[in-house]
Amino acid sequence: MNISNLKFDKKHIWHPYSSMIHPLPTYQINYAYSYKLVLNNGRKLIDGMSSWWSAIHGYNHPVINKALKKQINYMSHVMFGGITHIPAIKLCKNLIKITPGNLDCVFLADSGSISIEVAIKMALQYWYSLKISKNKFIALYHGYHGDTFGAMSVSDPHNSMHRIYRNYLSNQLFIDISKCRFHDNWVNDTNDLDNLVKLNHHNVAAIILEPIVQGAGGMYFYHPQYLVHIRKLCNEYKILLIADEIATGFGRTGKLFACNHAKIVPDILCIGKALTGGTMTLAATITNRKIANIISNNDIKCLMHGPTFMGNPLACVAANASLNLLNQYDWKKCIFMINKQLKKDLFPLRNHEMVQDVRILGAIGVVETKYRVNVANIQRWFINYGVWIRPFNKLIYIVPPYIIKQSALKILTKAIKKSLNINNNFIIP
Numbered sequence: 001m002n003i004s005n006l007k008f009d010k011k012h013i014w015h016p017y018s019s020m021i022h023p024l025p026t027y028q029i030n031y032a033y034s035y036k037l038v039l040n041n042g043r044k045l046i047d048g049m050s051s052w053w054s055a056i057h058g059y060n061h062p063v064i065n066k067a068l069k070k071q072i073n074y075m076s077h078v079m080f081g082g083i084t085h086i087p088a089i090k091l092c093k094n095l096i097k098i099t100p101g102n103l104d105c106v107f108l109a110d111s112g113s114i115s116i117e118v119a120i121k122m123a124l125q126y127w128y129s130l131k132i133s134k135n136k137f138i139a140l141y142h143g144y145h146g147d148t149f150g151a152m153s154v155s156d157p158h159n160s161m162h163r164i165y166r167n168y169l170s171n172q173l174f175i176d177i178s179k180c181r182f183h184d185n186w187v188n189d190t191n192d193l194d195n196l197v198k199l200n201h202h203n204v205a206a207i208i209l210e211p212i213v214q215g216a217g218g219m220y221f222y223h224p225q226y227l228v229h230i231r232k233l234c235n236e237y238k239i240l241l242i243a244d245e246i247a248t249g250f251g252r253t254g255k256l257f258a259c260n261h262a263k264i265v266p267d268i269l270c271i272g273k274a275l276t277g278g279t280m281t282l283a284a285t286i287t288n289r290k291i292a293n294i295i296s297n298n299d300i301k302c303l304m305h306g307p308t309f310m311g312n313p314l315a316c317v318a319a320n321a322s323l324n325l326l327n328q329y330d331w332k333k334c335i336f337m338i339n340k341q342l343k344k345d346l347f348p349l350r351n352h353e354m355v356q357d358v359r360i361l362g363a364i365g366v367v368e369t370k371y372r373v374n375v376a377n378i379q380r381w382f383i384n385y386g387v388w389i390r391p392f393n394k395l396i397y398i399v400p401p402y403i404i405k406q407s408a409l410k411i412l413t414k415a416i417k418k419s420l421n422i423n424n425n426f427i428i429p
């Protein structure tokens with residue numbers, strides 16, 4: 001390792017959720033390919049994270065690289081105000097084709113959080129145009145929608161640190177999620193939600209949720225019928241439904257979009273992360289023609305958002321290449337095989353004394369532990385084992401690239417199993 005680089009990093013560079021006084025260790029990655037990350041000292045790690053759900057085809061993919069190199073020779077970026085280009089047009093055509101239902105008006109945003117801000121604006125502007133005062137959002141406890149202020153306001157009050165920002169954040173309405181899990185028989189436990197909606201619908205612009213999988217807020221998989229129920233409630237009480245598929249989109253749960261498990265169509269859909277196969281930052285907020293027309297038909301006559309790097313051509317070609325790849329190989333079979341292996345290797349850990357629960361859906365494997373992990377210790381332990389897994393709170397989870405080999409996946413699950421036997425990996429009271 002080059003110590004001076006790491007020293008500089010530690011002293012001067014913020015990492016996600018990091019401290020400038022006591023930062024968690026960082027590891028220098030020099031190269032990544034397929035499902036492997038290569039450390040500065042040449043050691044190869046098997047990747048269990050897909051760089052937070054994004055690198056679904058693995059790293060350094062020749063098809064995406066080729067598309068990026070070709071595009072660089074034309075233009076890396078050009079403003080989107082008053083200008084359009086083929087990469088964006090192709091991408092939006094693609095997205096309209098593959099996203100659920102009649103969603104056909106696409107806003108290209110620069111990150112997942114920004115796509116949520118745009119979704120919130122779409123919902124607010126929709127009701128503004130109709131001259132109906134609806135300014136609140138219903139959101140779910142343990143939901144996570146990003147780190148910008150609108151997104152934080154609809155994220156779980158604990159995880160999004162509402163406490164710190166309480167004088168600044170908008171107050172939204174929160175409700176516990178259904179206790180009925182994805183694989184359970186459906187039992188309707190929506191009374192509290194129904195009552196909240198009945199009491200507040202006059203003021204509620206939209207319900208926002210992560211369909212089927214609550215990610216960063218707890219890695220919980222809920223029953224598709226819950227989503228069906230919420231869709232009906234939204235129709236009945238004239239509330240928009242915003243589906244945040246930023247983590248779940250593009251196959252991760254076994255369906256192309258998690259909404260497809262419930263066969264529902266949201267009014268506004270947010271996608272990001274795997275959109276570019278994890279190569280560039282890009283997200284999108286997509287709504288239907290009716291909502292888009294209403295938004296566009298008020299005194300302002302437009303949707304009030306327009307980032308500098310909107311529709312970045314490089315990001316669009318990466319997304320097009322990634323979507324083409326999804327068409328070219330049998331990603332459903334990959335997810336099926338990963339799912340089977342995860343079940344075989346991780347379900348038996350339910351009996352381990354350190355384990356609270358094991359949850360598996362699509363290519364997502366979650367081991368919930370009884371104690372919080374010591375992130376620095378368990379991360380170091382995993383690296384020594386030769387894998388890249390980054391747990392948080394009581395959650396050791398993997399979302400590997402779809403192209404991971406069975407033998408490599410076995411090493412990941414074995415690493416999880418062995419990590420449970422090391423007390424130092426946990427904060428045991």
Ligand SMILES: Cc1ncc(COP(=O)(O)O)c(C=O)c1O
Pocket residue numbers: 052111112113114116144145146147210215216244245246247272273
């Ligand atoms: C469900 C969900 N929504 C929104 C976001 C925010 O996306 P980004 O980190 O690209 O801003 C994330 C990121 O983890 C997410 O998982």
